[in-house]
Amino acid sequence: MWKKVKGGGTDSECIRWRWSFSLKRRKKGGRRRLSLHSTHHLLHRITQRGEYLKVDALGVKEQQQHLIRFCGSISSLDFCLRFSDWREGYGVLPHVLLRKCFRSLILELLLQMQQGTGEETTSMAATNNFNYDNKLGEGGFGSVYWGQLWDGSQIAVKRLKVWSSKADMEFAVEVEILARVRHKNLLSLRGYCAEGQERLIVYDYMPNLSLVSHLHGQHSAESLLDWKRRMIIAIGAAEGIAYLHHQATPHIIHRDIKASNVLLDSDFQAQVADFGFAKLIPDGATHVTTRVKGTLGYLAPEYAMLGKANESCDVYSFGVLLLELASGRKPLEKLSNAVKRTISDWALPLACEKKFREIADSRLNGDYVEEELRRVVLIALICAQSQAEKRPTMLEVVELLKGDSKDKISQLEANELFISSVTVGHDHGSRSDIISEENQSKHQLEHMKSA
Structure with missing residues (x-):
């Protein structure tokens, strides 16, 4: 104690x-x-x-x-x-x-800390006592509010919805991780408060909100994300995750990579956020076994079924995110009341037939670099394949996205995943092309956020 x-x-x-x-x-x-x-x-x-x-x-x-x-x-x-x-x-x-x-x-x-920075008082004043008009969004963890400090700087305050031991643990994990990491593509900690039953985390405000708001939300009809910005976001997010996997000590797995956790600053630079589910990987460990947490549609198969988490689980999630960024589609497509299809199972047959134009987001109106689109789709599908040992590392993903290695890029289409035309449901080790919600484990779903 x-x-x-x-x-x-x-x-x-x-x-x-x-x-x-x-x-x-x-x-x-x-x-x-x-x-x-x-x-x-x-x-x-x-x-x-x-x-x-x-x-x-x-x-x-x-x-x-x-x-x-x-x-x-x-x-x-x-x-x-x-x-x-x-x-x-x-x-x-x-x-x-x-x-x-x-x-x-x-x-x-x-x-237990009683002497601190007065962050709760500051946050309440900055957000006008958490006024509804200042609310930026809401999720399973709680709500995020916009605020402005006395010096004019803008902040975002995450306020936990319900006080509980589980919420406390996620709060502690996020502050612990944020205290460890420093990278231009990882959201920085401005302050925090743990007083009584109040749990607050203060960040810099991201004026362009999250990637999901531009792909599927309030800004989706404004077409603010041209192809150049999408490439910048993809590379920035990849570099942030690569830092967690390869440069942070000990290494960190995020476990909840998704569009709503990629925030965008005033220049549309990506900021990976929300480390409440993150795990530290001890030196020499190949994986950690843990309860399944994350978002349906982004979960690697081995993690969803066995609870084994390592860096390749984040690689899988990033592959889904990359496809989402290129196509503008959601991770899961609802085919019927009880059946959904993953975005990778939709895109793989098209990629094998070299129909990349059919994968591109229609809101781009054909205004993209075809070679970059092809590269992004192939990288995404290799990341999102079901065989974890065949996924690349995030350092390799960054290198491929930047186009630094011509030899590796030329080898993408030669990957066994794309050798022959793939019919639906037979994608060389990919997950089945449909997900039956009736067969989902209730135990797992209790620990997942809704997409």
Whole structure:
């Protein structure tokens, strides 16, 4: 558990946090109890490295820095445990336990912190007390409001709809991930609030809203997305996801890549958002097994059926998103009351017959670069194939989208997925061309957002 210890500071009063827990392990037929109660030597080893957590009334950037320093202190804690009495006779602390402790510590930190930036008061004032007229959108998590700060800068405030342990966990995960990542194509954290039952996350406002609003929503009839902008969005989103997979430490899988989670700034640059379902991938792990979360139509088959998530699941989702961007169609097409067809199963036969013009969004009125359209469709279908081991990495996707490797581009059409004409329902390992809603697992659907 976390305990607060008030301590003096040279400039302001602060709160320090310390960790205590108890474990029981069996050794040589006997049962012994091992307790670590913020002992002096343990705290000394952590504070000696300057990695204890100190939270005071600082600005958002400073608090983010402390949160990052806290993440580093977990590594020190692991080191201390391995070379203390725990190692002598009891073995090494299991990594799974350490990860669970890490997540609970972050959660406790966010929910118990009493001194902060006054983000709730600021957010309420900026959004006119969350006035309905300022609402930008609403989803399963809650609502997003537009706001304006005293300096004129615009913000977006995500307000969780219902307070619960599940909502708290998603809140903690998102803040934890946002504190780790820095990339021009990932939405940045401006601030957050965890006071009482109020959970708020503050971001920069994206004036062009989300990609889904331009493809299927309020701006879909205005034809603001010409082909050049679509290519910029595709490459930007791919670079943001590639950063999560290959440059973030540890690697991160998003688990909810979709059009509504790609926001657009004033220049229509893509900003990947909503990290509530994100997972950290431990070094050396090939996947994590978890409850199925995400959006129907974007879920990789192996993840939807087995709950095994890794980077290739995001690649699959991005392939669906790429097809959606090129064609203007939704991920699932309703064929009857109980049957839907995936966008990849609709596009694959057309691609095999080289009918790329029939795939292109009609709102483009033929105004696109045919070679780029062909490349985007082929990349999307290779990403969205059912065999996970044959999907490219996001780094390879970025390279292909940019057209940097002529050899790899020339090999796209030679891929076995497109060798022969494919009839509906026989797409060389793709999912069946229809999805029966009657056969969907109720257990899975409880953990999915509606598309």
